[in-house]
Amino acid sequence: MRSLPLPTDTQADVFAMCLSGTTDPDLHARLTAITLTLASAGATYLQNATASALNVIPRVPSVGAVTKAELTGLYEAHLSKTNGAARAVYDRIRNAAPNNRCPLCGVGNVAHCDHHLPKSRYPDLAILPINLVPACHFCNYKKREKYPATAEQQTFHPYFDQHLLADNWVRATLNPGPPPVLVFDTAAPPTWPALDKDRVRRHFDACGLAITFTTNANDELPIIRDRLKLQAGRGGAQAVQEFLNEERDLHSQRPNSWQYATYRALAADVWFVSGGYLTIP
Ligand SMILES: [Zn+2]
Known part of the structure; x- marks a missing residue:
């Protein structure tokens, strides 16, 4: 958005x-x-x-x-x-x-x-x-x-709803599989008004963002696997963790992009960081 x-x-x-x-x-x-x-x-x-x-x-x-x-x-x-x-x-x-x-x-x-x-x-x-x-x-x-x-059914309006983009509300969850799959939903900050939480959920559903984000993120997983293999060869699990943290932080300028949600989920997943990425086909 x-x-x-x-x-x-x-x-x-x-x-x-x-x-x-x-x-x-x-x-x-x-x-x-x-x-x-x-x-x-x-x-x-x-x-x-x-x-x-x-x-x-x-x-x-x-x-x-x-x-x-x-x-x-x-x-x-x-x-x-x-x-x-x-x-x-x-x-x-x-x-x-x-x-x-x-x-x-x-x-x-x-x-x-x-x-x-x-x-x-x-x-x-x-x-x-x-x-x-x-x-x-x-x-x-x-x-x-x-x-x-x-x-509650008002979708995001690009001219009027900047306030809905201030925080992260797109969430990715890693299902370890096999094969590992990322799924997307919304999780607005608990401090948000109920109306805004409902509105971003409605926007997510109305525009089919689960489909758009899931397709793009899962298509990227084999590339991520190979990048992480390179990182592991250079510096082990610590280098893998640092790479995922850096990607997450770089994408944080777009907090509701599938990329930020993806790297946030992957960087926080101990199983994935410690070698789960190798099971990506
Ligand atoms: Zn679109």
Whole structure:
């Protein structure tokens, strides 16, 4: 998970671009009539996202005389479509993640803009820039139409939830097997509020992070085995322990990465350090 700065494009600018690209005079008039309603929905979103209360935002079937299909159509015709009137905004948001790394998992490459609150249930937020987040294929697919029915079901929002990244809550556990396997879950600090503990668990589940992290970590185990063999040849079990400690400490700058969780688990496992790594196939 990574946090990102707020998009600089405003709701008003994007709406104006969508209007400029709308050639049907009837739709143009009906959209113009809901200008203030959409602006208000955007302001409410900002307020609630800042307060970790996006769950209280109402899901709406339409806005004024504009249908859900017409509102989501604005996104498809003007934002995500190549050469759409607001395509530059879509590109700016999608390309905002450093090194193209998905902010929802920290592993995949960004491929899309994801509607944090899905446009199928919140069509009034379909073109709101702060509701659009860069995401990889897998996170985008796993989240799909999910929405927060309760405060606890709010997933990590890269623009608003930096506080959820301050401490480590991704946990790896080594199952000695054979063969040894790493499994992942969440274990937020006991001092955290119950709401935040539930939220990171929900995010972990909603984005399928157990799958993403398990796949990456277990794929790395044969490399780790061979590195540890080299270390053992140079300095025995003490060198193995020091190597694992160093890797753990180097990865601590990303405390919720699968790498940090992996090395934390391995460095703390006496069986693994004293030769268990040799059973990795
Ligand atoms: Zn992702």
